[in-house]
Amino acid sequence: MVLRVASYNVRSMKDDVGALERVVAALRADVLCVQEAPRFLRWRRKRVRLAAFGGLSVVAGRRRGGVAVLAGPGVRVVHGEGHLLQPFLGLERRAIAIGVVESDGWRAAVGSVHLDLDETARVRHAAEALALLRATADRFDALPVLAGDINEQADQPGWRHLTERLTDCYPVSPRGAGLTFPARGPHLRIDAIFAAPDLSVVSCGDAGADPADLVAATDHLPVIAELTCADPGGIGGAGEAARDLGSGLGRHGAGENR
Template sequence: MSTAAPDTHRIRVASYNVRALKQDRSALVEIIRTIAPDVLLLQEVPRHPVSGHRIAGFADEVGLTWFGGRRYRMSTTLMTSLRLDVLDACHGSLPVRRFDEPRGFGMATVRLPGHRPLVAASLHLSLRAADRAPEIRELLAAAGRSRLPMVLGGDLNEEPGGHTWRHLAGQLREISADRPTYSAQHPHQRIDAVFASAGLPGSSPAVALPADRLAAATDHLPVVVDVDLSALADL
């Protein structure tokens, strides 16, 4: 049973590393439908050049909309619910070393009816600590060009004490819960999180997600936040 975001000023944002849909797909679909996100920030979706139809099909299965478009062979994207208007959406590439896996971000300008728009972005940072700082700087620059409030989330491949995590937390506020996100089978590291601009507070909803289904679905746990958009309400 899903638990929808509470009131007309809130949206539910979830970040989830889905491990290329390689594990129990029915469990993964069940988990996402139970969460019922308005914005689903995804990492490790299938990334080969002809995988767009698989991602679009997955969006249909979980009851969300995927904007598609060029993905630069990377595996980060996002999906949205019909509660939101999508005003603009794109994928962008991030700098990587030669022969490394392509990395990038999915980003959309969305609007909850009766509210001013905001930017939502999904990120998946490098396994190398030295590479994460330039990646996050480029993402923040891209997200900030619109001068809109933003919600960013994803797999940082780093725990809260890390340099890049602290840099991101210095630009935005971390609004997700302080709990381990990896691995789904034996949670012991917090490497996934959601951050937001000042004035967009978040709370962690109580969503009943069975541990066995979480462990079957993928190797990360989802991060779920209800974001309060009261500050963006039209007067």
């Protein structure tokens, strides 16, 4: 089975909610990683509504940090958790939401992140989020997948840190131009999906939704990756693979399990 993992910054559902509903439905995602998920008045209800647009349910993500993981009926939800990342004075608090799902005998630990505009915080949080994702993947014999609004491009240090340990899915099997920001006249690829090297990337890129809806729904374009596991029988080794991915990062005690 192909696992469809999507990443989407929804700008707190402040724009055209009807257009957002149609885009989320068009994604047909098994797992949707959300950034700028609703955080204020009726935030839980709004996230449930967002999930329902795609026939999904909320798996992980508390209010602070504004990230969430949603999952559909095509996968079995194994676990969900959230962590606050190290605080930086004067900057918005960042977090990672992680959902572990099972599909066709293999498991993926899927993390949603929204990294900061400040480079120091961004690089630190990239390393910290990877370490937390690795630990969860290790506990559940899962393969790590990290998706999010990275707020930088492929030649910058935070992104490079991620691609030293995970595969940037878009260059492997690109679909469409891959540019994600701004939604109207995109010229930057700052949203991405990174997967364990053990996973095969069938395709990654544009969502295939109506262009008018994409512009109206929010200020980012979604990214969707189709992933397969070549050796589901070898899933027991995923913990070892995850440890290898996280080697040299060390433990980051600043994350708060929420």
